[in-house]
Amino acid sequence: MRRLFSAVVLVGAGLSLGCQSYAEGVQVLCDAPNEADLAQVAPDQRFRVMADYLDDAVSNERVETLFEALAVKAPADKLAAVEAAQKEAGVTQCGFADELREFVKLETKARSGGRP
Numbered sequence: 001m002r003r004l005f006s007a008v009v010l011v012g013a014g015l016s017l018g019c020q021s022y023a024e025g026v027q028v029l030c031d032a033p034n035e036a037d038l039a040q041v042a043p044d045q046r047f048r049v050m051a052d053y054l055d056d057a058v059s060n061e062r063v064e065t066l067f068e069a070l071a072v073k074a075p076a077d078k079l080a081a082v083e084a085a086q087k088e089a090g091v092t093q094c095g096f097a098d099e100l101r102e103f104v105k106l107e108t109k110a111r112s113g114g115r116p
Contacts, residue, residue, distance in 0.1 A: 020059040020063075022060055022089055025059070027089070029058060030086060030096050032057075034095055035053060051067075075107050
């Protein structure tokens with residue numbers, strides 16, 4: 001009986017500590033610009049610092065897979081993928097998508113020779 005109780009306690013503790021829902025993981029992704037220490041970070045290093053933060057903060061497998069897939073996508077495709085995840089998860093505010101949106105604007109402007 002004591003073993004059963006111990007097993008139940010351990011399983012219960014594991015569930016409360018290690019399970020991050022998809023919505024929670026997307027919220028962590030979206031909050032990365034606010035949670036990662038970006039105050040003294042150069043603009044070209046912002047995504048690297050957020051990636052380091054997210055490596056530790058995200059434990060949901062689907063969100064980890066999404067984040068890994070972003071590494072090989074074009075900026076506009078990254079934004080579309082994050083916005084789709086945000087919508088699916090029901091997350092209303094997404095600072096990470098805002099950062100990507102700004103990056104896409106800057107990239108588009110650079111490609112057009114500085115014209116808006």
